[in-house]
Amino acid sequence: MxxxxxxxxxxxxxxxxxxxxxxxxxxxxxxxxxxxxxxxxxxxxxxxxxxxxxxxxxxxxxxxxxxxxxxxxxxxxxxxxxxxxxxxxxxxxFDNPSRELTMIGVTGTNGKTTVTTLIKHMLEQCLHTKVGLIGTNANVIGDEVLHTEHTTPDAYELQKLLRRMVDAGCTHAVMEVSSHSLVLHRVEGIRFRVGIFTNLSQDHLDFHKTMEAYAAAKAQLFAQSDAGIVNADDDWAHVMLEHAKCPMHTYSAKRNDADLVAKDIRLSASGVRFVAMHGDAIARMRLGIPGMFSVYNALSVIACACALGISLDDCAAALDTAKPVKGRAEVLETDGDYAILIDYAVTPDAIDNILTTVREFAPARLVFLFGCGGDRDRGEDVRR
Structure with a gap:
């Protein structure tokens, strides 16, 4: 060139x-x-x-x-x-590959990997198209799984990956957008058709220093999105809405004034069920991943579907066939009278969520094994 x-x-x-x-x-x-x-x-x-x-x-x-x-x-x-x-x-x-894709970006402290994986599944089921995925677990082009080292790759590797997706016939790309990638301009030049904010809790303060700076970094996603989706039940939702430079849509499991609302929520060891209401449209949803956090993850996916013109009924059918995400509330089979569950909970809020979920369905003895690598955010521990 x-x-x-x-x-x-x-x-x-x-x-x-x-x-x-x-x-x-x-x-x-x-x-x-x-x-x-x-x-x-x-x-x-x-x-x-x-x-x-x-x-x-x-x-x-x-x-x-x-x-x-x-x-x-x-x-x-x-x-x-x-x-x-x-x-x-x-x-x-790389000839601006993102311009040839419908880009969907997901940011937030917890839930990014699950939400992006579920959105990929939903798009494939509803639109019968080839979808690329960029995230913490792996980068995926259709069914091809590629190794990854960062939540969001550096600018060169990201554009190279997007070009590979276009050349492989992908029409959509769903990616986790970390706060680091927004501050460090890794996603510069990418216009997202939909930007999604899941939640915000203590994380990466070794980099951002304050929660206010962390929230402002996340909000940058909505400066380069055509439409934004925000979890209205999160304490930092107002920051996202105030910084937005695009039409914003909200979802909630508690408020009736959100654009998308979950009602009649039922939690069980096998997953979650609820009724989704979006305008005049109503549909029953089921997702085979337990925990209240799964309701919020599902709402993110449904809101994205609505923003792309996909019906609630079609989205419900896709979620019903979705499989649990590896390493996210993943239940392992055992030969004994006990269960083993693996979850990528690395923040105090995420640990609270998974322990609360497990305790609801495990009244017997609960053993919690976790790692604490350290050397980053000193305040990010479980002693609280």
């Missing part, structure tokens, strides 16, 4: 490189840079990419994208924010 095409999406302060230069690939790791690459020097939280410009030049980098002039002799593109610029050129380098 000609450098001039990448330059066309940037606010350039100064450029010493030939716009007709052919760019082989984009790199931001000097160890993997190859001849003909554009090397992006990004200021990270643990290291500064500008320190490795010399190493990238030695490996044959053709040009460097930076926010400080290089100390070595190499053509450069000077910008105010190299991280933001990197995201923009990655979109252009």
């Amino acid at each position: 000609k450098l001039k095409r990448l330059l066309s999406v940037l606010d350039v302060c100064e450029c010493t490189a030939d716009p007709e230069l052919d760019i082989r690939d984009i790199s931001f790791d000097s160890r993997t840079t190859q001849p003909g690459d554009l090397f992006a020097a990004v200021c990270g939280y643990e290291s500064d990419g500008h320190r490795f410009i010399g190493a990238a030049a030695e490996r044959g980098a053709a040009v460097v994208l930076c926010q400080r002039k290089p100390e070595v002799e190499i053509p450069y593109i000077l910008v105010a924010d190299s991280r933001l610029a990197l995201s923009r050129i990655c979109c252009e380098f």
